[in-house]
Amino acid sequence: MTASTTVARPGAAPESSGAARVPLRSRTFLRGLPLLPAVVLLLVFLAGPIIYCVYYAFTDMQLTGATTTHFVGLANFRKAFVDDRFYNAILQTLIFTVLSAIVGQNILGLVIAMLFRLATKAMRSIVGALVIAAWVVPEIVAGYVLYAFFRDEGTLNEILAFLHLPQQNWLYTLPIMAVSLANVWRGTAFSMLVYSAALSEVPAELTEAAAMDGAGLWQRFWHVTLPTIRRSVATNLMLITLQTLSVFGLIFAMTKGGPSNKSTTLPIYTYQTALQSYEIGYGTAMALVLLVIGALFSLVYLRALRPEAD
Amino acid sequence: MATTEAGPAPGTTILGARKGRTRKSVHAAGKVAANIVLGVIGLAFLVPLLWVVTTSVGEGQTLKVTWPEHFTGTNFAHVTTVDILFRPLLNGLILCGGGTLVTVVVAILAAYPLSRYKSRLKRPFLLTILFTTGLPITAIMIPVYAMFTQLNLIDQMWSATIFMGSTALPFGIWLMKNFMDGVPVELEEVAWTDGASSMATLRRIVLPLMWPGVIVVTIFTFIGMWGNFFVPFILLIDPNQLPASVSIFTFFDPQHGGVQYGQLAAFSILYCVPVAVLYLVMSRRLSGSFALGGALKG
Numbered sequence: 040m041t042a043s044t045t046v047a048r049p050g051a052a053p054e055s056s057g058a059a060r061v062p063l064r065s066r067t068f069l070r071g072l073p074l075l076p077a078v079v080l081l082l083v084f085l086a087g088p089i090i091y092c093v094y095y096a097f098t099d100m101q102l103t104g105a106t107t108t109h110f111v112g113l114a115n116f117r118k119a120f121v122d123d124r125f126y127n128a129i130l131q132t133l134i135f136t137v138l139s140a141i142v143g144q145n146i147l148g149l150v151i152a153m154l155f156r157l158a159t160k161a162m163r164s165i166v167g168a169l170v171i172a173a174w175v176v177p178e179i180v181a182g183y184v185l186y187a188f189f190r191d192e193g194t195l196n197e198i199l200a201f202l203h204l205p206q207q208n209w210l211y212t213l214p215i216m217a218v219s220l221a222n223v224w225r226g227t228a229f230s231m232l233v234y235s236a237a238l239s240e241v242p243a244e245l246t247e248a249a250a251m252d253g254a255g256l257w258q259r260f261w262h263v264t265l266p267t268i269r270r271s272v273a274t275n276l277m278l279i280t281l282q283t284l285s286v287f288g289l290i291f292a293m294t295k296g297g298p299s300n301k302s303t304t305l306p307i308y309t310y311q312t313a314l315q316s317y318e319i320g321y322g323t324a325m326a327l328v329l330l331v332i333g334a335l336f337s338l339v340y341l342r343a344l345r346p347e348a349d
Numbered sequence: 350m351a352t353t354e355a356g357p358a359p360g361t362t363i364l365g366a367r368k369g370r371t372r373k374s375v376h377a378a379g380k381v382a383a384n385i386v387l388g389v390i391g392l393a394f395l396v397p398l399l400w401v402v403t404t405s406v407g408e409g410q411t412l413k414v415t416w417p418e419h420f421t422g423t424n425f426a427h428v429t430t431v432d433i434l435f436r437p438l439l440n441g442l443i444l445c446g447g448g449t450l451v452t453v454v455v456a457i458l459a460a461y462p463l464s465r466y467k468s469r470l471k472r473p474f475l476l477t478i479l480f481t482t483g484l485p486i487t488a489i490m491i492p493v494y495a496m497f498t499q500l501n502l503i504d505q506m507w508s509a510t511i512f513m514g515s516t517a518l519p520f521g522i523w524l525m526k527n528f529m530d531g532v533p534v535e536l537e538e539v540a541w542t543d544g545a546s547s548m549a550t551l552r553r554i555v556l557p558l559m560w561p562g563v564i565v566v567t568i569f570t571f572i573g574m575w576g577n578f579f580v581p582f583i584l585l586i587d588p589n590q591l592p593a594s595v596s597i598f599t600f601f602d603p604q605h606g607g608v609q610y611g612q613l614a615a616f617s618i619l620y621c622v623p624v625a626v627l628y629l630v631m632s633r634r635l636s637g638s639f640a641l642g643g644a645l646k647g
Contacts, residue, residue: 070466070547077459077518080451084493084515085481091492151390157383166391173394175624177576177594180401180617188397198396224397278482285485288578306487313491326488337480 089330096324101317108320115324125325127300128308132284132332134215135222135304140283143223145276148230152238153260167231174228182292185221186210189293214294214302221289226282230275237271238264273343280336284329305329405614424615433596434619441592442623444510444581445574451514452570453563456521461551463522464529465537475526481519490583497584509584516580517570524569528562529555568631572624593620 096115100108119125151170155163176184188194189209196206209217241264249259265272287306290296296303296311303311305325313322408419428434463471493512494503502508536558537550545553556563578594585591597620600613 070462071468073458073461073548074463076455077522080455080511080515080518081481084512085484085489085519088489088492088496089484091495092489095492147390151387154383154387154390157380158387159380159384162384162387162391166387166394169391169394169398171628172398172625175572175628176398176617176621177578177597177624179576179578179594179597180621183613183617184397184400187400194396194400224394274479277479281480281482281484285487287485287487306485310487319491323488323491326485329485329488333485334480341476 092323092326092330095320096327098320100319111320115321118321119324119328124300124303124308128303128305128325129328129332131215131300131302132304132329135219135286135290135302136280136283136336138216139219139222140226140279141276143219144226144230144279144283145272147223147227148275149234151227151231152234155235156238170231171228173224174226176225178225178288179292181221181225182289185217185224185289186293189217189221210294211298214298218290218293218302221293222283222286225289226279229282230279233271233275234268237268241267270344273340277337277340280340281333284333284336305332401614401617404610405618407611424611425619428612428616428619433599434593434616436589437591437593437596438620438623440506440590441575441594443506444513444592445571445577447507447510448513448517448574449567449571451511452517452521453525453567455514455518456525456566457551457556457563459522460525460529461547461555463526465534465547475523478519478522482523484516484519486516487579490579494583503584504586504590506585506590509581512584513574513577513580517573520573521566521570524566525562528559528566531562532558564631568627571627575624 097110097112098108099111099114151166155167158166173181186193191208191211193209195209199206207213245263245267246259249263254262285306286304287310290302290304290307291310294302296307300308306329309322309325309329312318312325316322403416405424406420406422407416408421408423463475497503497508497512532555536554540550540554541547576594581592582595585595588596593616597613597616600609600616
């Protein structure tokens with residue numbers, strides 16, 4: 040659709056013509072002017088609160104009102120390092136992110152996109168519509184729908200009983216698995232759309248040539264298709280990882296983080312400490328840890344984006 | 350694209366015609382297999398949704414999926430009132446529509462210099478934007494609440510709208526910039542040499558050529574906001590201003606005598622209708638191929 044067909048034109052000098060008219064510095068400023076509204080909004084509503092987050096993280100701020108706020112240095116972080124529930128939250132967050140985003144949504148999205156290229160048009164439209172329907176459904180509704188699906192007397196166990204497979208109370212025995220599958224259900228549409236578009240831009244001649252040379256299906260995928268869509272993979276992984284790290288409503292609606300914290304990811308634990316126990320300082324310290332984890336994941340993906348970036 | 354499922358046909362000495370047929374039949378088998386696997390995947394996505402449907406039209410349904418013994422419209426009849434359905438939907442429309450307008454206009458303006466000019470600051474800026482797209486909004490809502498209370502902005506529709514618009518801005522800018530990159534710069538250069546300003550070329554040349562991209566960003570932003578529960582939940586207080594994403598929680602109010610699952614399901618369906626319609630209209634207009642992915646190459 041948006042194939043970037045900017046063919047290199049011989050002897051074209053894109054920006055040199057009017058360069059001498061206005062002094063360089065003011066020209067740069069004028070050109071950047073349309074960025075201003077965006078920068079102002081981002082600074083006021085996103086950067087500002089983040090800076091406050093950093094500030095709160097080093098205080099003992101509480102919402103109860105009676106106590107005054109003190110600067111406490113690294114106390115909140117020291118507290119976190121001996122807090123078993125904090126380690127548990129980190130572990131659950133990583134399991135949730137790897138299972139549902141990096142493995143689940145990413146691979147299922149790619150598989151669906153590749154199958155789309157072989158399937159009939161009718162099948163493509165129907166399955167595409169269903170996957171996207173799950174994505175368009177508002178988060179809270181999705182949460183209750185999947186709660187009804189995974190609970191003890193839920194649809195999943197009925198299907199398993201019908202197939203004579205062992206059943207269990209998913210939300211009790213494997214809550215992190217249940218919420219991860221729920222997130223795959225809800226989020227795969229995004230990867231599917233990204234990969235459908237990316238695969239449609241892989242030149243047919245490339246795979247055909249590889250087939251002529253005797254490359255099998257898997258070899259063609261690994262050596263031709265995957266390197267061609269590498270940048271889409273990296274961008275997709277980054278976006279779904281960051282989105283999954285901050286999933287709140289879905290888990291909250293399904294399990295509230297329980298039972299006994301077995302599905303308490305960092306956003307849930309942050310919410311519990313900051314807005315239920317009113318320990319704003321400690322809660323925001325953990326929110327910062329969440330931001331750092333997101334940054335670390337991003338760095339890995341950005342490496343893959345680096346070489347040909349502008 | 351005719352990606353044949355077969356590897357090299359076995360036995361290359363066989364006549365060309367025969368080889369073609371083997372390939373074709375293997376291709377057909379691959380097609381059947383692909384359709385079957387997709388069918389199973391589609392079923393897995395459909396089954397959880399069935400609960401909403403059976404519960405909304407049945408009488409006395411619970412969290413269990415059972416075929417309703419008596420079909421009834423009472424659940425729908427009960428929720429289609431001004432207080433329960435129409436006002437929250439209208440509030441959501443104002444909040445999300447306004448927020449989307451903010452995002453799209455500001456993102457178009459911001460995308461232009463990012464797409465057209467070279468600067469050392471561009472890459473760091475874009476990477477920051479990309480990283481901000483995944484910013485856990487849950488984490489910053491506490492300071493945002495404090496700020497809104499101090500500035501007397503809490504419980505105001507317009508300030509909540511602008512905040513919603515700002516949170517969607519990073520992804521909006523990122524998408525819009527990549528869509529704009531798809532419009533060849535040569536067309537503008539002609540206009541520039543004729544003395545047109547950059548804003549004039551943006552309006553007259555770039556935007557008309559990238560309207561599918563603008564629509565994708567618009568609808569994507571709106572869908573994201575429509576389902577957003579946490580932001581309006583924190584920033585709006587007056588029940589008369591709450592959008593449907595928050596008012597849905599009144600179905601869990603213990604004062605109303607337990608959870609009314611039938612009504613909840615009926616409400617959920619009606620609440621999803623606007624975004625479903627929006628998506629359908631868009632995918633029709635854009636000839637089936639959803640262009641979002643094209644802008645995500647990175």
